[in-house]
Amino acid sequence: MQSPIVPLNPGYNFPPKSPHFPGKSPRLPPKSNLGRSRMASPFCRLRVNSKIGDITSLSSSSDGGFPTLSEYVGQGGANVGDDLVVLFGHLEYACKKIAALVASPYNTSLGEHSGIAGGGAGASGRDKPKPLDIVSNEIILSSLRNSGKVAVMASEEDDAPIWLNDDGPFVVVTDPLDGSRNIDASIPTGTIFGIYNRLVEADHLPTEEKAMLNSLQSGSRLVASGYVLYSSATILCTSFGSGTHAFTLDHSTGDFVLTHPSIKIPPRGQIYSVNDARYFDWPEGLRRYIDTVRQGKGKNPKKYSARYICSLVADFHRTLLYGGVTMNPRDHLRLVYEANPLSFLVEQAGGRGSDGTIRILSIQPVKLHQRLPLFLGSLEDMEELETYGDVQQKVNPGYEV
Numbered sequence: 001m002q003s004p005i006v007p008l009n010p011g012y013n014f015p016p017k018s019p020h021f022p023g024k025s026p027r028l029p030p031k032s033n034l035g036r037s038r039m040a041s042p043f044c045r046l047r048v049n050s051k052i053g054d055i056t057s058l059s060s061s062s063d064g065g066f067p068t069l070s071e072y073v074g075q076g077g078a079n080v081g082d083d084l085v086v087l088f089g090h091l092e093y094a095c096k097k098i099a100a101l102v103a104s105p106y107n108t109s110l111g112e113h114s115g116i117a118g119g120g121a122g123a124s125g126r127d128k129p130k131p132l133d134i135v136s137n138e139i140i141l142s143s144l145r146n147s148g149k150v151a152v153m154a155s156e157e158d159d160a161p162i163w164l165n166d167d168g169p170f171v172v173v174t175d176p177l178d179g180s181r182n183i184d185a186s187i188p189t190g191t192i193f194g195i196y197n198r199l200v201e202a203d204h205l206p207t208e209e210k211a212m213l214n215s216l217q218s219g220s221r222l223v224a225s226g227y228v229l230y231s232s233a234t235i236l237c238t239s240f241g242s243g244t245h246a247f248t249l250d251h252s253t254g255d256f257v258l259t260h261p262s263i264k265i266p267p268r269g270q271i272y273s274v275n276d277a278r279y280f281d282w283p284e285g286l287r288r289y290i291d292t293v294r295q296g297k298g299k300n301p302k303k304y305s306a307r308y309i310c311s312l313v314a315d316f317h318r319t320l321l322y323g324g325v326t327m328n329p330r331d332h333l334r335l336v337y338e339a340n341p342l343s344f345l346v347e348q349a350g351g352r353g354s355d356g357t358i359r360i361l362s363i364q365p366v367k368l369h370q371r372l373p374l375f376l377g378s379l380e381d382m383e384e385l386e387t388y389g390d391v392q393q394k395v396n397p398g399y400e401v
């Protein structure tokens, strides 16, 4: 029997109509929503202090609820300014759509029915399905365009940056769906993003030139960055330069709620995360480091364990919470879309991001899709690793999986 075609249009179907999402339209940040009542949550009672970005004082909020992401970024929370609040609302919305997409039983046929995807017609006359990373890219692009707050978006999925709006105050760099090679096995994936101010001094340049210059800003100029982990929980972790905070999507309300305020990465962990099938392609220093810590012979006299999901956001998220080091020692991950945003987050949590020799955020990108070795993690583990000197994998033969 032919199975029925179930249309799924990510442009219109989020939140899905179900008892959990009773068909309400997407909530972009209202001017002030601090007074609205919400269901009390069993898992936390948190309150954002009114000082910019300060969430050190946590207590029951007046309405018995807990801060949502839009409350956190708006007045009464981090108060990052109206433009960034609006941009964040659109980013948040895009990521909820991607979360629904990656969890959908129909995602393999998405391109056929998606108003967003619109791929070339196949033999059947219908649009060919598009890979989820392309659809995710289009979701983010359309949300950023609609926000009116973004001058240029540079995406790992696009050859060149896309100029959106002469008056947009921000530049967004993104990897829309990292780890997408894992999708068919329902292994966690993630969106990574970084936000810069538009370089007004480049406004007079031709579009292509100013789009590129804006996108190649050094990570030290980041205004904010974040990732969204699509896993057993959907978690948005972000920093505006005053700590790193994570919010968990509450499917009963559609809100991201503050669950991990002021994350501090432990100064040491007991986990290293790397694709160690590449051991024989590693340089001597990296081999010695891994051999040392897994035998418990490093400065931390504990035997380290290996964990490698092969999905950067998931490996990074675990490292941020539990400590240790997550790494990809070959020239594989991208400086602009992955290394800079995640280094900003780990530094804001008290850790370190390096290419094995120098701080990631101090590197001036010279190419949009520039790749480099990436090491992120606990401060003391990272410092110890770097003493081994020779940790960057120079041999990069190309691996099939």
Ligand SMILES: O=P(O)(O)OC[C@H]1O[C@](O)(COP(=O)(O)O)[C@@H](O)[C@@H]1O
Binding pocket: 178, 179, 180, 181, 275, 310, 311, 312, 313, 328, 330, 332, 399, 401
């Ligand atoms: O093949 P390796 O070296 O283990 O790389 C795995 C890494 O590549 C990624 O899949 C990203 O690579 P792509 O951008 O090519 O998908 C990360 O999610 C993961 O951490």
